[in-house]
Amino acid sequence: xxxxxxxxxxxxxxxxxxxxxxxxxxxxxxxxxxxxxxxxxxxxxxxxxxxxxxxxxxxxxxxxxxxxxxxxxxxxxxxxxxxxxxxxxxxxxxxxxxxxxxxxxxxxxxxxxxxxxxxxxxxxxxxxxxxxxxxxxxxxxxxxxxxxxxxxxxxxxxxxxxxxxxxxxxxxxxxxxxxxxxxxxxxxxxxxxxxxxxxxxxxxxxxxxxxxxxxxxxxxxxxxxxxxxxxxxxxxxxxxxxxxxxxxxxxxxxxxxxxxxxxxxxxxxxxxxxxxxxxxxxxxxxxxxxxxxxxxxxxxxxxxxxxxxxxxxxxxxxxxxxxxxxxxxxxxxxxxxxxxxxxxxxxxxxxxxxxxxxxxxxxxxxxxxxxxxxxxxxxxxxxxxxxxxxxx
Amino acid sequence: xxxxxxxxxxxxxxxxxxxxxxxxxxxxxxxxxxxxxxxxxxxxxxxxxxxxxxxxxxxxxxxxxxxxxxxxxxxxxxxxxxxxxxxxxxxxxxxxxxxxxxx
Amino acid sequence: xxxxxxxxxxxxxxxxxxxxxxxxxxxxxxxxxxxxxxxxxxxxxxxxxxxxxxxxxxxxxxxxxxxxxxxxxxxxxxxxxxxxxxxxxxxxxxxxxxxxxxxxxxxxxxxxxxxxxxxxxxxxxxxxxxxxxxxxxxxxxxxxxxxxxxxxxxxxxxxxxxxxxxxxxxxxxxxxxxxxxxxxxxxxxxx
Numbered sequence: 001x002x003x004x005x006x007x008x009x010x011x012x013x014x015x016x017x018x019x020x021x022x023x024x025x026x027x028x029x030x031x032x033x034x035x036x037x038x039x040x041x042x043x044x045x046x047x048x049x050x051x052x053x054x055x056x057x058x059x060x061x062x063x064x065x066x067x068x069x070x071x072x073x074x075x076x077x078x079x080x081x082x083x084x085x086x087x088x089x090x091x092x093x094x095x096x097x098x099x100x101x102x103x104x105x106x107x108x109x110x111x112x113x114x115x116x117x118x119x120x121x122x123x124x125x126x127x128x129x130x131x132x133x134x135x136x137x138x139x140x141x142x143x144x145x146x147x148x149x150x151x152x153x154x155x156x157x158x159x160x161x162x163x164x165x166x167x168x169x170x171x172x173x174x175x176x177x178x179x180x181x182x183x184x185x186x187x188x189x190x191x192x193x194x195x196x197x198x199x200x201x202x203x204x205x206x207x208x209x210x211x212x213x214x215x216x217x218x219x220x221x222x223x224x225x226x227x228x229x230x231x232x233x234x235x236x237x238x239x240x241x242x243x244x245x246x247x248x249x250x251x252x253x254x255x256x257x258x259x260x261x262x263x264x265x266x267x268x269x270x271x272x273x274x275x276x277x278x279x280x281x282x283x284x285x286x287x288x289x290x291x292x293x294x295x296x297x298x299x300x301x302x303x304x305x306x307x308x309x310x311x312x313x314x315x316x317x318x319x320x321x322x323x324x325x326x327x328x329x330x331x332x333x334x335x336x337x338x339x340x341x342x343x344x345x346x347x348x349x350x351x352x353x354x355x356x357x358x359x360x361x362x363x364x365x366x367x368x369x370x371x372x373x374x375x376x377x378x379x380x381x382x383x384x385x386x387x388x389x390x391x392x
Numbered sequence: 393x394x395x396x397x398x399x400x401x402x403x404x405x406x407x408x409x410x411x412x413x414x415x416x417x418x419x420x421x422x423x424x425x426x427x428x429x430x431x432x433x434x435x436x437x438x439x440x441x442x443x444x445x446x447x448x449x450x451x452x453x454x455x456x457x458x459x460x461x462x463x464x465x466x467x468x469x470x471x472x473x474x475x476x477x478x479x480x481x482x483x484x485x486x487x488x489x490x491x492x493x494x495x
Numbered sequence: 496x497x498x499x500x501x502x503x504x505x506x507x508x509x510x511x512x513x514x515x516x517x518x519x520x521x522x523x524x525x526x527x528x529x530x531x532x533x534x535x536x537x538x539x540x541x542x543x544x545x546x547x548x549x550x551x552x553x554x555x556x557x558x559x560x561x562x563x564x565x566x567x568x569x570x571x572x573x574x575x576x577x578x579x580x581x582x583x584x585x586x587x588x589x590x591x592x593x594x595x596x597x598x599x600x601x602x603x604x605x606x607x608x609x610x611x612x613x614x615x616x617x618x619x620x621x622x623x624x625x626x627x628x629x630x631x632x633x634x635x636x637x638x639x640x641x642x643x644x645x646x647x648x649x650x651x652x653x654x655x656x657x658x659x660x661x662x663x664x665x666x667x668x669x670x671x672x673x674x675x676x677x678x679x680x681x682x683x684x685x686x
Contacts, residue, residue: 129625129626137554137555137562140557140561140563141562143562144569147570163570167570170566397607398510401604402513406513406514406536408599408600409518410521412592412596413521413522416589419526425533428564429521432536432537432540432560439544457549458633461559462647469652469655470651470655470658472655473656476574476658479575
């Protein structure tokens with residue numbers, strides 16, 4: 001292929017070929033791991049600065065603007081500060097578990113990032129049989145780390161944060177898994193590369209066949225990203241670390257570098273789950289238009305990631321936090337039934353392939369529309385529109 | 393000693409550790425932990441016979457393990473719900489103290 | 496691929512993880528530690544599955560057991576704490592249980608080591624597990640058991656929710672009646 005698309009792949013081949021044959025697999029693995037360890041924390045650093053600046057603009061204040069050009073070196077200052085801070089372990093804490101918890105929170109997202117294809121031929125760990133399953137498996141390990149952090153701190157706020165976190169993560173895992181199942185059903189493979197390959201068909205000349213352009217894909221993407229926000233503890237689902245309610249939730253008792261590790265783990269988790277969403281629904285590294293295929297594939301992946309991060313920052317600045325009962329009700333009474341309906345729609349879509357296009361959309365619209373309207377009416381009955389007597 | 397023997401010995405050891413836990417511990421949740429260990433030892437045996445044994449039909453072992461995992465998950469959920477309900481009524485999870493039939 | 500030695504270092508490490516985790520899980524006095532060691536043992540078992548070439552099952556093992564069952568167990572430990580102290584007393588006669596277990600393991604090991612040599616013959620092509628084959632098998636030959644398991648899981652879900660729901664008429668007994676209330680006051684649970 002053309003050079004800019006494959007530049008990193010070629011570079012890696014060139015470096016690996018310098019070494020003798022027996023160590024070549026090791027060098028290749030080390031290079032891939034090094035790339036992951038370098039790229040994603042760098043994106044994390046930039047994201048924190050951009051997020052703080054964007055939140056600042058939303059709240060009509062400048063945000064960080066002192067360190068470096070326009071404040072963009074703020075992450076370096078924060079990093080040095082957290083490294084040099086004293087590391088405090090509470091006397092009542094369970095010191096071993098307290099020490100292990102940040103590691104259990106940071107390592108799984110890094111493992112998950114390894115299986116994401118970020119460009120054509122660019123995937124650190126290709127699992128042709130079980131790629132998606134590996135990703136989901138690794139995601140569940142974070143729950144235990146969160147629990148370990150909250151329990152070992154021996155602090156009421158930490159424990160409350162941990163219990164909120166476990167309840168939330170377990171509940172939102174179901175819609176997350178079920179919305180990925182629809183993609184697996186239609187692709188017929190758990191390999192992430194195969195899922196991207198399945199979305200590369202050309203429809204209508206210019207648009208490529210991303211999953212999001214089908215009824216089940218569109219609904220699945222919405223369900224997936226809502227659940228992903230909750231899995232990543234992002235606002236408006238940031239109850240486990242709601243600072244106005246329970247200080248900082250499960251990592252209240254962490255300071256210095258360990259606190260930074262929790263912060264890093266949270267953002268890496270967000271990148272990983274957004275990357276999975278991009279892979280499953282938004283075509284991975286595929287361009288949206290065939291005329292744009294000269295742009296390197298990895299640029300498409302990271303561009304989509306940047307757009308998603310922008311949307312998530314926007315949501316964080318806009319939406320208020322949910323209450324605990326609202327959170328659980330939303331997961332079990334809305335997201336879960338809707339993702340089950342989504343599976344049905346995906347099956348109908350698969351079996352109605354010979355039908356004309358408009359006719360294929362009709363059952364999906366009915367299946368989604370009627371429950372949604374019913375939910376809407378039930379919601380309005382419970383929560384009638386508020387009237388403000390004196391405000392107007 | 394073959395790999396099959398090693399895996400079988402490991403499974404047997406795991407089963408016996410789980411059995412000892414289920415017999416000795418007095419807390420309902422810890423008994424459940426012992427039972428989970430025993431179930432997992434059985435799964436390991438299924439996979440060992442699939443991998444190293446004669447196969448009348450391929451994939452018998454993995455299919456059995458899949459069903460076993462699903463049923464174990466249901467068992468754990470119901471068991472823990474029972475323990476929580478009992479705890480709510482008797483304020484204890486020590487098995488010896490839950491001895492009354494009429495609450 | 497050269498044939499690997501039977502007792503490799505990798506197997507020793509993984510087996511050590513399984514056995515050590517299991518022993519700690521059933522012998523730890525701190526209940527939360529016991530739950531965490533259960534997770535360690537089950538991760539070790541998943542690694543054993545991976546070494547046997549059962550990639551799919553190893554991942555399922557971690558997804559279900561570590562992601563769901565171990566988390567549920569520690570969650571239940573948190574929900575039921577406060578009534579009795581976090582460190583429970585030893586059993587009155589642990590020797591009987593341990594003795595029985597050791598005896599059983601001895602019998603099993605004797606049986607495994609002295610079985611007739613032809614009982615387990617390594618098949619000439621080492622079995623591999625394609626996920627597609629597994630899916631075909633589940634959805635064609637094992638369709639009825641699969642549906643039954645789905646029904647069972649649904650029933651378990653509803654049943655667990657109903658059982659754990661607080662009964663309206665019953666007020667909990669005062670916690671002092673058993674004399675083993677913990678010295679620390681637990682934070683109120685959010686449920």
